[in-house]
Amino acid sequence: MIHQSKEPGLLPTALVIANDLKVQRCDVLIHNTKRMCTANLIVTNHEAQSFPSCSLAKDDSEAYKDHCKPQRLEFDRVLCDVPCSGDGTLRKSHDLWRKWSSSMGNEFHLLQVNIAMRGIALLKVGGRMVYSTCSMNPVENEAVVAELLRRSGSSVELLDVSTELRELVRRPGLGTWKVNDRGSWFQTHEDVPDSRKNVILPSMFPSSTSIHESHKVYNSFDVNSEYNVPFSRNFNIEDTNNVNCDTGGISSSNSAQSLDSKFPLHRCMRIVPHDQDGGAFFIAVIHKLSPLNENQVIKVRKTENLLSKNRTVKLQEQCQHRIVSEVLDDNKLLDEQTKLSVANQTSKDDNLTEVKMASDVEYSQTESGDRSRRMDKLDYQHKWKGIDPVLFFKDEAVIKNIVSFFGIEESFSLEGHLVTRSTDNARRIYYVSKAVQDILELNIQVGEQIKIASLGVKMFERHRSKDGCSCAYRLSYEGLSLLFPYMRKRILHASPVDFQHLLQYRTINFARFADARFGEEAASMMPGCCVVVLREGNIMPYAVDLKEPMT
Protein backbone atom coordinates (compact mmCIF):
# COMPACT_ATOMS: atom_id res chain seq x y z
CA MET A 1 0.00 0.00 0.00
CA ILE A 2 2.79 2.40 0.74
CA HIS A 3 4.34 2.79 -2.63
CA GLN A 4 7.71 4.30 -3.23
CA SER A 5 7.43 7.99 -2.70
CA LYS A 6 9.58 11.05 -2.39
CA GLU A 7 8.34 11.66 1.11
CA PRO A 8 11.16 11.87 3.64
CA GLY A 9 12.11 8.48 5.01
CA LEU A 10 9.31 6.59 3.34
CA LEU A 11 9.61 2.82 3.15
CA PRO A 12 7.34 0.19 1.69
CA THR A 13 4.66 -0.98 4.10
CA ALA A 14 5.70 -3.86 6.23
CA LEU A 15 3.71 -5.80 8.75
CA VAL A 16 5.72 -7.34 11.54
CA ILE A 17 3.61 -9.91 13.22
CA ALA A 18 4.26 -11.21 16.68
CA ASN A 19 6.72 -8.78 18.07
CA ASP A 20 7.64 -8.15 21.63
CA LEU A 21 6.50 -4.64 22.30
CA LYS A 22 6.18 -4.87 26.04
CA VAL A 23 2.67 -3.47 25.58
CA GLN A 24 0.65 -6.36 26.88
CA ARG A 25 1.36 -9.84 25.71
CA CYS A 26 0.64 -9.91 22.05
CA ASP A 27 1.46 -7.27 19.61
CA VAL A 28 1.42 -6.77 15.96
CA LEU A 29 3.44 -3.97 14.71
CA ILE A 30 4.07 -2.34 11.47
CA HIS A 31 7.75 -1.76 11.42
CA ASN A 32 10.29 -2.69 14.02
CA THR A 33 10.61 -4.07 17.52
CA LYS A 34 12.18 -0.97 18.97
CA ARG A 35 10.45 2.41 18.91
CA MET A 36 11.98 4.04 15.90
CA CYS A 37 11.71 7.66 15.02
CA THR A 38 9.90 7.32 11.76
CA ALA A 39 6.73 8.86 10.45
CA ASN A 40 5.96 5.57 8.69
CA LEU A 41 5.25 3.62 11.83
CA ILE A 42 1.99 2.38 13.26
CA VAL A 43 2.21 0.13 16.28
CA THR A 44 -0.94 -1.87 16.75
CA ASN A 45 -2.09 -4.24 19.43
CA HIS A 46 -3.99 -7.25 18.13
CA GLU A 47 -3.64 -10.97 18.22
CA ALA A 48 -1.85 -11.54 14.95
CA GLN A 49 -4.17 -14.30 13.81
CA SER A 50 -7.06 -11.86 13.89
CA PHE A 51 -5.38 -8.74 12.57
CA PRO A 52 -8.19 -6.68 11.03
CA SER A 53 -8.62 -6.43 7.30
CA CYS A 54 -9.87 -2.85 7.23
CA SER A 55 -11.64 -3.53 4.00
CA LEU A 56 -14.21 -1.11 2.72
CA ALA A 57 -17.46 -2.81 1.80
CA LYS A 58 -18.33 -2.43 -1.87
CA ASP A 59 -21.04 0.14 -1.19
CA ASP A 60 -18.78 2.19 1.07
CA SER A 61 -16.03 1.85 -1.44
CA GLU A 62 -18.18 3.28 -4.20
CA ALA A 63 -19.29 6.11 -1.98
CA TYR A 64 -15.74 6.78 -0.80
CA LYS A 65 -14.85 10.02 -2.39
CA ASP A 66 -11.18 9.43 -3.01
CA HIS A 67 -10.65 6.34 -5.13
CA CYS A 68 -6.91 6.88 -5.21
CA LYS A 69 -6.79 6.03 -1.52
CA PRO A 70 -6.50 2.43 -0.40
CA GLN A 71 -9.76 0.56 -0.09
CA ARG A 72 -8.26 -2.18 2.06
CA LEU A 73 -5.19 -2.78 4.16
CA GLU A 74 -2.49 -4.69 2.31
CA PHE A 75 1.22 -4.95 2.86
CA ASP A 76 4.25 -5.16 0.59
CA ARG A 77 6.12 -7.23 3.16
CA VAL A 78 5.02 -9.28 6.15
CA LEU A 79 7.32 -10.73 8.76
CA CYS A 80 5.74 -13.46 10.88
CA ASP A 81 8.24 -14.03 13.66
CA VAL A 82 5.80 -16.31 15.40
CA PRO A 83 5.59 -17.50 19.00
CA CYS A 84 7.39 -20.84 19.19
CA SER A 85 8.94 -23.31 21.60
CA GLY A 86 12.20 -21.39 21.27
CA ASP A 87 14.48 -24.42 21.35
CA GLY A 88 16.81 -22.63 18.97
CA THR A 89 17.82 -20.45 21.88
CA LEU A 90 19.09 -23.38 23.96
CA ARG A 91 22.58 -21.92 23.96
CA LYS A 92 21.51 -18.84 25.83
CA SER A 93 18.29 -20.00 27.55
CA HIS A 94 19.63 -22.35 30.16
CA ASP A 95 16.18 -22.99 31.63
CA LEU A 96 15.12 -24.66 28.40
CA TRP A 97 17.47 -27.58 28.98
CA ARG A 98 15.24 -28.70 31.86
CA LYS A 99 11.90 -27.88 30.24
CA TRP A 100 12.48 -29.03 26.67
CA SER A 101 10.67 -32.00 25.23
CA SER A 102 10.37 -33.06 21.61
CA SER A 103 6.60 -32.56 21.72
CA MET A 104 6.87 -28.98 23.00
CA GLY A 105 6.30 -27.54 19.55
CA ASN A 106 2.97 -29.29 18.99
CA GLU A 107 1.00 -26.77 20.99
CA PHE A 108 2.20 -23.90 18.81
CA HIS A 109 1.53 -25.49 15.44
CA LEU A 110 -2.07 -24.38 14.83
CA LEU A 111 -1.51 -20.85 16.14
CA GLN A 112 1.54 -20.55 13.89
CA VAL A 113 -0.49 -21.70 10.88
CA ASN A 114 -3.27 -19.24 11.69
CA ILE A 115 -0.92 -16.32 12.22
CA ALA A 116 0.93 -17.02 8.98
CA MET A 117 -2.32 -17.50 7.04
CA ARG A 118 -3.41 -14.09 8.27
CA GLY A 119 -0.09 -12.73 7.09
CA ILE A 120 -0.65 -14.19 3.61
CA ALA A 121 -4.17 -12.78 3.47
CA LEU A 122 -2.83 -9.32 4.33
CA LEU A 123 -0.03 -9.54 1.82
CA LYS A 124 -0.27 -7.70 -1.45
CA VAL A 125 -0.14 -9.78 -4.61
CA GLY A 126 3.53 -9.72 -5.58
CA GLY A 127 4.53 -9.19 -1.96
CA ARG A 128 6.73 -11.40 0.18
CA MET A 129 6.19 -12.87 3.59
CA VAL A 130 8.92 -14.25 5.81
CA TYR A 131 7.89 -16.96 8.23
CA SER A 132 10.43 -17.47 10.99
CA THR A 133 10.88 -19.21 14.31
CA CYS A 134 13.75 -19.70 16.70
CA SER A 135 12.97 -23.39 16.91
CA MET A 136 14.35 -26.42 15.12
CA ASN A 137 11.19 -28.47 15.56
CA PRO A 138 9.79 -29.38 12.09
CA VAL A 139 6.24 -29.35 13.49
CA GLU A 140 6.67 -25.60 14.02
CA ASN A 141 8.58 -25.10 10.82
CA GLU A 142 8.34 -27.24 7.71
CA ALA A 143 4.93 -28.61 8.75
CA VAL A 144 3.59 -25.06 9.08
CA VAL A 145 5.04 -23.99 5.75
CA ALA A 146 3.60 -27.08 4.07
CA GLU A 147 0.19 -26.30 5.51
CA LEU A 148 0.40 -22.72 4.27
CA LEU A 149 1.19 -24.00 0.77
CA ARG A 150 -1.64 -26.49 1.02
CA ARG A 151 -4.19 -23.92 2.15
CA SER A 152 -3.09 -21.23 -0.24
CA GLY A 153 -2.62 -23.44 -3.27
CA SER A 154 -1.39 -21.69 -6.36
CA SER A 155 -1.83 -18.29 -4.71
CA VAL A 156 1.61 -18.53 -3.15
CA GLU A 157 5.00 -20.08 -3.82
CA LEU A 158 7.83 -20.95 -1.50
CA LEU A 159 10.80 -19.02 -2.80
CA ASP A 160 14.23 -20.40 -3.41
CA VAL A 161 16.43 -17.77 -1.78
CA SER A 162 19.65 -19.75 -1.91
CA THR A 163 21.38 -17.03 -3.89
CA GLU A 164 20.46 -14.27 -1.44
CA LEU A 165 22.55 -13.30 1.57
CA ARG A 166 25.33 -15.63 0.58
CA GLU A 167 27.27 -15.02 3.79
CA LEU A 168 24.46 -16.60 5.80
CA VAL A 169 25.35 -20.25 6.28
CA ARG A 170 22.14 -22.23 6.06
CA ARG A 171 20.90 -25.76 5.63
CA PRO A 172 17.87 -26.89 3.67
CA GLY A 173 14.45 -27.52 5.16
CA LEU A 174 13.49 -31.07 6.00
CA GLY A 175 11.35 -33.19 3.70
CA THR A 176 10.48 -35.79 6.30
CA TRP A 177 10.17 -35.98 10.07
CA LYS A 178 8.26 -37.72 12.83
CA VAL A 179 5.93 -36.25 15.42
CA ASN A 180 6.27 -36.90 19.11
CA ASP A 181 3.33 -37.09 21.48
CA ARG A 182 3.68 -38.14 25.10
CA GLY A 183 6.91 -39.99 24.48
CA SER A 184 5.79 -41.85 21.35
CA TRP A 185 6.91 -41.07 17.83
CA PHE A 186 4.51 -41.18 14.91
CA GLN A 187 5.24 -41.12 11.25
CA THR A 188 1.72 -40.57 9.96
CA HIS A 189 -1.50 -39.25 11.44
CA GLU A 190 -3.07 -42.66 10.98
CA ASP A 191 -0.59 -44.05 13.51
CA VAL A 192 -1.81 -41.65 16.21
CA PRO A 193 -4.22 -43.20 18.75
CA ASP A 194 -7.81 -42.07 18.20
CA SER A 195 -7.90 -40.40 21.60
CA ARG A 196 -5.08 -38.04 20.53
CA LYS A 197 -6.10 -37.45 16.93
CA ASN A 198 -7.74 -34.14 17.75
CA VAL A 199 -4.56 -32.85 19.40
CA ILE A 200 -1.98 -34.24 17.03
CA LEU A 201 -3.13 -32.80 13.73
CA PRO A 202 -2.70 -34.26 10.25
CA SER A 203 -0.95 -31.08 9.16
CA MET A 204 1.89 -31.79 11.60
CA PHE A 205 3.04 -34.70 9.43
CA PRO A 206 5.05 -34.49 6.24
CA SER A 207 2.70 -36.79 4.38
CA SER A 208 -0.42 -34.87 5.40
CA THR A 209 -2.88 -34.04 2.72
CA SER A 210 -4.19 -31.19 4.83
CA ILE A 211 -5.59 -29.83 8.03
CA HIS A 212 -8.38 -29.30 5.54
CA GLU A 213 -9.56 -31.85 3.09
CA SER A 214 -7.26 -32.51 0.28
CA HIS A 215 -7.09 -30.15 -2.63
CA LYS A 216 -5.01 -30.39 -5.72
CA VAL A 217 -2.39 -27.89 -4.88
CA TYR A 218 0.70 -29.80 -5.79
CA ASN A 219 0.73 -28.79 -9.40
CA SER A 220 2.23 -25.39 -8.73
CA PHE A 221 5.73 -26.84 -8.83
CA ASP A 222 7.53 -29.78 -10.27
CA VAL A 223 8.51 -31.98 -7.37
CA ASN A 224 10.79 -34.26 -9.32
CA SER A 225 12.84 -31.59 -10.97
CA GLU A 226 13.43 -29.59 -7.84
CA TYR A 227 13.79 -32.06 -5.08
CA ASN A 228 17.33 -33.08 -5.86
CA VAL A 229 18.74 -29.66 -6.50
CA PRO A 230 21.37 -28.78 -3.86
CA PHE A 231 19.92 -26.04 -1.74
CA SER A 232 22.66 -23.58 -1.25
CA ARG A 233 26.22 -23.05 -2.30
CA ASN A 234 27.28 -23.23 1.33
CA PHE A 235 25.33 -26.38 2.06
CA ASN A 236 27.16 -29.66 2.13
CA ILE A 237 24.79 -32.23 0.72
CA GLU A 238 26.15 -34.87 3.08
CA ASP A 239 24.69 -32.92 5.96
CA THR A 240 21.16 -33.64 4.74
CA ASN A 241 21.15 -36.97 6.47
CA ASN A 242 22.26 -35.43 9.73
CA VAL A 243 19.71 -32.68 9.88
CA ASN A 244 16.67 -34.80 10.61
CA CYS A 245 16.29 -34.00 14.26
CA ASP A 246 13.48 -36.43 14.87
CA THR A 247 14.82 -39.85 14.23
CA GLY A 248 14.52 -41.02 17.81
CA GLY A 249 15.80 -44.40 16.84
CA ILE A 250 12.49 -45.38 15.31
CA SER A 251 12.35 -47.17 12.06
CA SER A 252 9.63 -46.39 9.66
CA SER A 253 7.18 -49.07 8.69
CA ASN A 254 6.53 -47.37 5.34
CA SER A 255 8.89 -46.37 2.65
CA ALA A 256 10.46 -42.99 3.39
CA GLN A 257 9.68 -41.73 -0.10
CA SER A 258 5.92 -41.99 0.29
CA LEU A 259 6.06 -40.23 3.65
CA ASP A 260 8.01 -37.23 2.45
CA SER A 261 6.31 -33.92 2.05
CA LYS A 262 5.32 -33.24 -1.52
CA PHE A 263 6.31 -29.60 -1.18
CA PRO A 264 9.74 -28.17 -1.99
CA LEU A 265 10.52 -27.65 1.67
CA HIS A 266 14.26 -27.83 1.00
CA ARG A 267 13.84 -24.18 0.00
CA CYS A 268 13.29 -23.32 3.66
CA MET A 269 16.39 -22.29 5.60
CA ARG A 270 17.65 -23.89 8.78
CA ILE A 271 20.28 -21.85 10.57
CA VAL A 272 22.06 -24.01 13.10
CA PRO A 273 24.16 -22.64 15.97
CA HIS A 274 27.38 -24.49 15.21
CA ASP A 275 27.57 -23.29 11.59
CA GLN A 276 28.27 -19.70 12.55
CA ASP A 277 28.39 -19.61 16.30
CA GLY A 278 24.92 -18.15 16.90
CA GLY A 279 21.39 -19.26 17.63
CA ALA A 280 19.17 -21.59 15.64
CA PHE A 281 16.55 -20.16 13.32
CA PHE A 282 14.12 -21.36 10.74
CA ILE A 283 13.23 -19.07 7.85
CA ALA A 284 10.93 -19.46 4.87
CA VAL A 285 10.14 -16.83 2.25
CA ILE A 286 6.72 -16.91 0.65
CA HIS A 287 5.73 -15.00 -2.45
CA LYS A 288 2.08 -14.15 -3.09
CA LEU A 289 1.09 -14.75 -6.70
CA SER A 290 -2.65 -14.11 -6.60
CA PRO A 291 -5.38 -13.36 -4.05
CA LEU A 292 -6.57 -16.26 -1.95
CA ASN A 293 -9.74 -17.34 -3.65
CA GLU A 294 -12.35 -20.02 -3.74
CA ASN A 295 -9.98 -22.52 -5.32
CA GLN A 296 -7.92 -22.50 -2.18
CA VAL A 297 -10.78 -22.53 0.27
CA ILE A 298 -10.86 -25.85 1.81
CA LYS A 299 -13.28 -27.38 4.27
CA VAL A 300 -12.24 -27.68 7.86
CA ARG A 301 -12.13 -31.07 9.42
CA LYS A 302 -14.47 -31.36 12.32
CA THR A 303 -11.86 -33.06 14.46
CA GLU A 304 -9.63 -30.02 14.44
CA ASN A 305 -12.43 -27.90 15.73
CA LEU A 306 -12.39 -29.84 18.95
CA LEU A 307 -8.88 -28.63 19.51
CA SER A 308 -7.37 -26.24 21.94
CA LYS A 309 -8.19 -25.15 25.38
CA ASN A 310 -7.71 -21.44 25.32
CA ARG A 311 -10.37 -19.02 24.33
CA THR A 312 -8.59 -17.49 21.43
CA VAL A 313 -8.15 -20.75 19.62
CA LYS A 314 -11.74 -21.69 20.44
CA LEU A 315 -12.84 -18.50 18.80
CA GLN A 316 -10.79 -19.30 15.76
CA GLU A 317 -12.41 -22.69 15.59
CA GLN A 318 -15.89 -21.22 15.82
CA CYS A 319 -14.84 -19.00 13.00
CA GLN A 320 -13.63 -21.94 10.97
CA HIS A 321 -16.89 -23.83 11.67
CA ARG A 322 -18.83 -20.95 10.34
CA ILE A 323 -16.88 -20.82 7.14
CA VAL A 324 -17.12 -24.53 6.38
CA SER A 325 -18.47 -24.99 2.87
CA GLU A 326 -18.38 -21.27 2.27
CA VAL A 327 -16.48 -19.77 -0.55
CA LEU A 328 -13.93 -17.43 0.93
CA ASP A 329 -11.66 -14.82 -0.41
CA ASP A 330 -9.04 -12.91 1.58
CA ASN A 331 -11.57 -10.40 2.77
CA LYS A 332 -14.11 -12.86 4.04
CA LEU A 333 -11.44 -14.83 5.80
CA LEU A 334 -10.14 -11.73 7.48
CA ASP A 335 -13.49 -10.26 8.32
CA GLU A 336 -14.74 -13.42 9.98
CA GLN A 337 -11.73 -13.50 12.23
CA THR A 338 -11.82 -9.77 12.84
CA LYS A 339 -15.39 -9.91 14.08
CA LEU A 340 -14.42 -12.58 16.55
CA SER A 341 -11.38 -10.67 17.66
CA VAL A 342 -13.34 -7.49 18.14
CA ALA A 343 -16.08 -9.33 20.02
CA ASN A 344 -13.44 -10.93 22.20
CA GLN A 345 -11.68 -7.64 22.78
CA THR A 346 -14.88 -5.76 23.46
CA SER A 347 -15.99 -8.24 26.06
CA LYS A 348 -12.60 -7.96 27.78
CA ASP A 349 -12.82 -4.19 27.54
CA ASP A 350 -16.34 -4.18 28.94
CA ASN A 351 -15.06 -5.89 32.05
CA LEU A 352 -12.35 -3.30 32.36
CA THR A 353 -14.85 -0.51 31.88
CA GLU A 354 -17.06 -1.86 34.63
CA VAL A 355 -14.14 -1.77 37.04
CA LYS A 356 -13.17 1.65 35.81
CA MET A 357 -16.69 2.99 36.17
CA ALA A 358 -17.02 1.61 39.69
CA SER A 359 -13.85 3.36 40.78
CA ASP A 360 -14.90 6.53 39.04
CA VAL A 361 -18.21 6.56 40.90
CA GLU A 362 -16.38 6.13 44.18
CA TYR A 363 -14.08 8.96 43.24
CA SER A 364 -16.90 11.24 42.23
CA GLN A 365 -18.59 10.77 45.60
CA THR A 366 -15.51 11.91 47.49
CA GLU A 367 -14.50 14.61 45.05
CA SER A 368 -17.89 16.04 44.28
CA GLY A 369 -16.43 19.16 42.67
CA ASP A 370 -14.80 17.09 39.96
CA ARG A 371 -17.80 14.87 39.47
CA SER A 372 -19.18 16.31 36.31
CA ARG A 373 -15.74 16.50 34.70
CA ARG A 374 -15.11 12.84 35.47
CA MET A 375 -18.50 11.83 34.15
CA ASP A 376 -17.89 13.85 30.99
CA LYS A 377 -14.75 11.82 30.49
CA LEU A 378 -16.73 8.61 30.88
CA ASP A 379 -19.22 9.84 28.33
CA TYR A 380 -16.43 9.74 25.84
CA GLN A 381 -16.15 6.05 25.11
CA HIS A 382 -13.62 5.32 22.45
CA LYS A 383 -14.03 2.06 20.60
CA TRP A 384 -10.79 0.63 21.99
CA LYS A 385 -11.36 1.50 25.61
CA GLY A 386 -8.19 2.24 27.50
CA ILE A 387 -6.42 3.29 24.31
CA ASP A 388 -6.69 6.91 23.30
CA PRO A 389 -8.13 7.56 19.87
CA VAL A 390 -5.97 8.94 17.10
CA LEU A 391 -7.28 12.29 15.92
CA PHE A 392 -6.11 14.42 13.05
CA PHE A 393 -4.81 17.70 14.41
CA LYS A 394 -6.59 20.37 12.39
CA ASP A 395 -6.29 23.55 14.44
CA GLU A 396 -5.22 25.84 11.62
CA ALA A 397 -4.34 28.77 13.86
CA VAL A 398 -1.96 26.65 15.92
CA ILE A 399 -0.40 25.04 12.85
CA LYS A 400 0.10 28.45 11.24
CA ASN A 401 1.71 29.73 14.41
CA ILE A 402 4.10 26.75 14.57
CA VAL A 403 5.00 27.11 10.90
CA SER A 404 5.76 30.77 11.23
CA PHE A 405 7.59 30.50 14.59
CA PHE A 406 10.01 27.82 13.36
CA GLY A 407 10.07 29.04 9.76
CA ILE A 408 9.00 25.68 8.37
CA GLU A 409 9.29 25.57 4.59
CA GLU A 410 6.16 25.01 2.53
CA SER A 411 7.69 21.89 1.00
CA PHE A 412 7.38 20.22 4.39
CA SER A 413 3.63 20.04 4.46
CA LEU A 414 1.97 19.63 7.83
CA GLU A 415 -1.54 19.52 6.46
CA GLY A 416 -3.10 16.12 7.14
CA HIS A 417 0.19 14.89 8.60
CA LEU A 418 -0.36 15.91 12.21
CA VAL A 419 -2.21 13.73 14.67
CA THR A 420 -2.79 13.78 18.39
CA ARG A 421 -4.17 11.43 20.97
CA SER A 422 -5.75 13.98 23.28
CA THR A 423 -9.37 14.88 22.90
CA ASP A 424 -8.77 18.43 24.03
CA ASN A 425 -5.81 20.75 24.08
CA ALA A 426 -3.36 18.44 22.31
CA ARG A 427 -0.32 17.98 24.52
CA ARG A 428 1.70 16.09 21.96
CA ILE A 429 1.45 16.36 18.22
CA TYR A 430 2.79 13.51 16.09
CA TYR A 431 3.86 13.67 12.48
CA VAL A 432 2.78 10.83 10.20
CA SER A 433 3.70 10.08 6.60
CA LYS A 434 1.21 10.23 3.77
CA ALA A 435 0.91 6.44 3.77
CA VAL A 436 0.11 6.35 7.48
CA GLN A 437 -2.36 9.17 6.92
CA ASP A 438 -4.09 7.00 4.30
CA ILE A 439 -4.26 4.05 6.68
CA LEU A 440 -5.71 6.25 9.42
CA GLU A 441 -8.36 7.56 7.06
CA LEU A 442 -9.19 4.04 5.95
CA ASN A 443 -9.36 2.94 9.58
CA ILE A 444 -11.85 5.70 10.32
CA GLN A 445 -13.90 4.68 7.27
CA VAL A 446 -14.12 1.09 8.49
CA GLY A 447 -15.10 2.01 12.02
CA GLU A 448 -11.67 2.03 13.68
CA GLN A 449 -10.88 -1.64 13.36
CA ILE A 450 -7.18 -1.13 14.03
CA LYS A 451 -6.23 -0.70 17.64
CA ILE A 452 -3.36 1.74 17.49
CA ALA A 453 -0.93 1.69 20.38
CA SER A 454 1.52 4.21 18.96
CA LEU A 455 2.29 5.94 15.69
CA GLY A 456 4.45 8.38 13.83
CA VAL A 457 7.06 10.67 15.28
CA LYS A 458 6.42 12.96 18.19
CA MET A 459 7.17 16.35 16.66
CA PHE A 460 5.72 19.07 18.89
CA GLU A 461 4.93 19.22 22.59
CA ARG A 462 2.80 21.81 24.31
CA HIS A 463 4.69 23.87 26.86
CA ARG A 464 3.77 26.51 29.32
CA SER A 465 5.92 29.55 29.05
CA LYS A 466 6.13 32.21 31.70
CA ASP A 467 8.28 34.30 29.42
CA GLY A 468 5.72 35.26 26.87
CA CYS A 469 6.76 32.75 24.24
CA SER A 470 4.54 33.30 21.24
CA CYS A 471 4.38 29.60 20.30
CA ALA A 472 2.58 27.16 22.57
CA TYR A 473 4.61 24.25 21.24
CA ARG A 474 8.23 23.24 21.49
CA LEU A 475 10.08 20.85 19.21
CA SER A 476 10.41 17.26 20.25
CA TYR A 477 13.82 15.67 19.88
CA GLU A 478 12.28 12.62 18.18
CA GLY A 479 10.98 14.61 15.25
CA LEU A 480 13.88 16.99 14.93
CA SER A 481 15.95 15.09 12.38
CA LEU A 482 12.91 14.98 10.08
CA LEU A 483 11.96 18.63 10.48
CA PHE A 484 15.35 20.26 10.81
CA PRO A 485 16.28 20.38 7.11
CA TYR A 486 13.07 22.36 6.50
CA MET A 487 13.50 24.84 9.38
CA ARG A 488 14.57 28.38 8.57
CA LYS A 489 14.18 30.03 11.96
CA ARG A 490 15.14 29.34 15.57
CA ILE A 491 18.55 27.91 14.71
CA LEU A 492 21.82 28.90 16.37
CA HIS A 493 25.32 27.62 15.66
CA ALA A 494 27.53 27.21 18.70
CA SER A 495 31.21 26.44 19.04
CA PRO A 496 32.03 23.41 21.19
CA VAL A 497 32.99 25.58 24.14
CA ASP A 498 29.75 27.59 23.99
CA PHE A 499 27.78 24.44 23.40
CA GLN A 500 29.30 22.99 26.55
CA HIS A 501 28.40 26.19 28.35
CA LEU A 502 24.77 25.76 27.30
CA LEU A 503 24.72 22.23 28.61
CA GLN A 504 26.52 23.07 31.80
CA TYR A 505 24.56 25.99 33.19
CA ARG A 506 20.86 26.14 33.85
CA THR A 507 20.83 29.90 33.76
CA ILE A 508 22.69 31.29 30.82
CA ASN A 509 24.78 34.42 30.89
CA PHE A 510 25.16 35.62 27.31
CA ALA A 511 28.15 37.73 28.15
CA ARG A 512 30.06 34.59 29.11
CA PHE A 513 29.87 32.97 25.70
CA ALA A 514 33.26 32.67 24.04
CA ASP A 515 31.81 33.67 20.69
CA ALA A 516 30.32 37.12 21.22
CA ARG A 517 28.26 36.90 18.02
CA PHE A 518 26.66 33.72 19.16
CA GLY A 519 25.86 35.41 22.50
CA GLU A 520 24.25 38.34 20.71
CA GLU A 521 22.21 36.12 18.41
CA ALA A 522 20.97 34.05 21.33
CA ALA A 523 20.17 37.15 23.38
CA SER A 524 18.17 38.71 20.56
CA MET A 525 16.12 35.63 19.98
CA MET A 526 12.55 35.62 21.26
CA PRO A 527 11.94 33.29 24.19
CA GLY A 528 10.96 29.78 23.15
CA CYS A 529 12.40 26.62 21.76
CA CYS A 530 15.32 26.74 19.38
CA VAL A 531 17.87 24.39 17.89
CA VAL A 532 21.53 24.78 18.68
CA VAL A 533 23.81 23.19 16.12
CA LEU A 534 27.28 22.22 17.22
CA ARG A 535 29.68 23.89 14.81
CA GLU A 536 32.96 22.67 13.34
CA GLY A 537 32.08 19.66 11.31
CA ASN A 538 29.48 18.21 13.66
CA ILE A 539 26.31 17.87 11.72
CA MET A 540 23.99 16.45 14.36
CA PRO A 541 21.65 19.16 15.65
CA TYR A 542 20.89 19.41 19.34
CA ALA A 543 17.73 21.00 20.67
CA VAL A 544 18.03 23.20 23.68
CA ASP A 545 15.06 24.96 25.13
CA LEU A 546 16.05 28.57 25.69
CA LYS A 547 12.85 29.56 27.39
CA GLU A 548 14.78 29.84 30.65
CA PRO A 549 15.47 33.49 31.56
CA MET A 550 18.67 34.45 29.81
CA THR A 551 20.36 36.91 32.05
Ligand SMILES: C[S@@+](CC[C@H](N)C(=O)[O-])C[C@H]1O[C@@H](n2cnc3c(N)ncnc32)[C@H](O)[C@@H]1O
Ligand atom coordinates in the same frame (compact mmCIF):
# COMPACT_ATOMS: atom_id res chain seq x y z
C1 LIG B 1 9.49 -14.93 18.54
S1 LIG B 1 8.83 -13.66 19.49
C2 LIG B 1 9.09 -12.26 18.49
C3 LIG B 1 10.39 -11.60 18.80
C4 LIG B 1 10.56 -10.28 18.10
N1 LIG B 1 10.51 -10.43 16.66
C5 LIG B 1 11.87 -9.64 18.50
O1 LIG B 1 12.75 -9.58 17.66
O2 LIG B 1 11.98 -9.22 19.64
C6 LIG B 1 7.13 -13.93 19.35
C7 LIG B 1 6.30 -12.87 20.05
O3 LIG B 1 4.93 -13.09 19.72
C8 LIG B 1 4.13 -12.72 20.81
N2 LIG B 1 2.84 -13.43 20.65
C9 LIG B 1 2.39 -14.55 21.24
N3 LIG B 1 1.16 -14.86 20.78
C10 LIG B 1 0.84 -13.92 19.88
C11 LIG B 1 -0.31 -13.68 19.07
N4 LIG B 1 -1.35 -14.48 19.10
N5 LIG B 1 -0.30 -12.60 18.28
C12 LIG B 1 0.75 -11.76 18.23
N6 LIG B 1 1.87 -11.94 18.97
C13 LIG B 1 1.90 -13.01 19.78
C14 LIG B 1 4.94 -13.17 22.00
O4 LIG B 1 4.59 -12.42 23.11
C15 LIG B 1 6.37 -12.90 21.56
O5 LIG B 1 6.74 -11.64 21.99
